[in-house]
Amino acid sequence: YQDFTWSKPWFLSVKEYGNKYYNSVPKTGASLDDLNAVKLYIGLYNNTNATKTDKSNYKTAISRAQAGLVAHNKSYSIQAGTLAEKAGNNVLGGWFHKTAYNNQMWLDGAYMGSALLAQIVNFNGTGSNVFGSTTADWDMVTKQLNIVWNMCWNANDKLMYHAFEANAGTGKSDSHADTWAGLNGTTKPYTFHSAAYWGRANAWYLMALVDVLEAMKNAGQESTTNYTTLKQHLADLAAGIAARQDVTTGGWYQVMDDPSFKATSYNGKSSTASNYIETSATSIFAPAYFKSGRCGVLSSTTQYDYKTIAKNAFEGLVNNYTYLDANGDMQIWGSCRSAGLGGG
Numbered sequence: 001y002q003d004f005t006w007s008k009p010w011f012l013s014v015k016e017y018g019n020k021y022y023n024s025v026p027k028t029g030a031s032l033d034d035l036n037a038v039k040l041y042i043g044l045y046n047n048t049n050a051t052k053t054d055k056s057n058y059k060t061a062i063s064r065a066q067a068g069l070v071a072h073n074k075s076y077s078i079q080a081g082t083l084a085e086k087a088g089n090n091v092l093g094g095w096f097h098k099t100a101y102n103n104q105m106w107l108d109g110a111y112m113g114s115a116l117l118a119q120i121v122n123f124n125g126t127g128s129n130v131f132g133s134t135t136a137d138w139d140m141v142t143k144q145l146n147i148v149w150n151m152c153w154n155a156n157d158k159l160m161y162h163a164f165e166a167n168a169g170t171g172k173s174d175s176h177a178d179t180w181a182g183l184n185g186t187t188k189p190y191t192f193h194s195a196a197y198w199g200r201a202n203a204w205y206l207m208a209l210v211d212v213l214e215a216m217k218n219a220g221q222e223s224t225t226n227y228t229t230l231k232q233h234l235a236d237l238a239a240g241i242a243a244r245q246d247v248t249t250g251g252w253y254q255v256m257d258d259p260s261f262k263a264t265s266y267n268g269k270s271s272t273a274s275n276y277i278e279t280s281a282t283s284i285f286a287p288a289y290f291k292s293g294r295c296g297v298l299s300s301t302t303q304y305d306y307k308t309i310a311k312n313a314f315e316g317l318v319n320n321y322t323y324l325d326a327n328g329d330m331q332i333w334g335s336c337r338s339a340g341l342g343g344g
Contacts, residue, residue: 002047011049018044022057025064029072031098032112038065039116042123062120066130069117072096073131073140078103082166083185084151084192091166094147100342102175103166105148107201110208114144115215122215138219141212142226148205149233152193158240159256161193162201163341168192176342197256198339199281202241207288209234213297234298241285242304250316251277252285254336279321279334286313 001007018041026034041058044050050058076096078084082103084091095113097106121128121137131140151164165177168185177183182195213230221227244256253275255261261275289310292298300306322332 002049008049011044011047014040015044015050015054018061019054019057022061023064025061025068027064027067027071029068029070029074029076032072032095032109032116033098035065035068035072035116036112038062039119042119045123062123065116066120069113069120069130072113078105078166083168083170083190084164084166087188087190089151089192091147091151093143094166095144097163100174100176101165102172104163104175104177104341105144105151105166106163106341107148107152107160107205110145110148111204111211114141115208115211117141117144118212118215122219125219134219138216138221138224138226141216142230145208145212145230145233153233153236154197157197157257158236158243159197160202160205160237162196162198162339163194164192166192180341194341199252199254199256199278200284200336200339202237202256203281203284203288206234206237206241207284209237210288210292210295210297214291214295217295217297231297234292238289238292238298238306239301239304242306242309245309245313246277249277249320250312250314251279251282251321251334252313254278254281254339277321277334278336279317279332280336282313282317283332283335286310286317289313 002011022041025038038061041061045055045058072095073093076099078091078094078096080092082091094105095109096102097104097109117130117137118141121130121134121141126134128134128137130137152161154161165175165180165183167175168190169175169177169180169183170185180194182191184191209230213227213234216222216227241252244252246252246259253259255275259275263271263273265271266273289306293307298306317332321334322330325331
């Protein structure tokens, strides 16, 4: 939308932010969350309103993020000897979400890390060698997405658990996974994944697949096994998520598989909070479905018309969960502040 007059203030606002912080992108890894925003520089670089100085700044930011992903892979990835590996799961080299979460991979990280790498590889073109060669780069993108898929996908419910911890809570205490419900690292079959289907986590992974497949398609990767594998993941997950859409609001619940869920406690205190339509997840599902169709990476089925699903989600958000406040600013409610898996 860069050629529309109404989009110019948006570009200038993001440009101001980008030019202020381009040299602050961390190069040492440690947190995939802290690298994710570098995606905005790719859009800025390709904007017709970017100056020569702007483009130089944006390349610096992207280069720093590239170094950050390499450092993260080296220092903050799952090493040999975990319980998951001993149980026959290929988790070696999977990226921690953050340093605080030892041996954990979250669905969030698929979007923050894997999709970022895919977009950088696509930005760099055929000469990309973040991890040694263009082929190695695409293999790394797919590897990270596949590890999470294999450890968190439930083929019966057709949804993904939020995260997994490679030692099932029996390893280092600094993983914080010992507080998770449902883990079992003492008797077979072991359980490595967290207990709930969190809406926003599934949304992160869905959007990651869409963004990665878009980048791979633009890079001519459609005939590769990596592309076909991830495209099947997208088809499977898209159908599973579509089956959980609330007909009345067009949204999705915070706990995706149990609309009637009621809490009994929270952080040691009694609670009677009920499940609710969670708007941040819905706000990601809608564009993920729209974009997947526009980019040609997901086709509707006899059961699900994904464009209609996206349209119902977007209209439901606007009609039911937004309002203009006294200052004339748009507000949205029903959005989860956090549902992290840390010790606190």
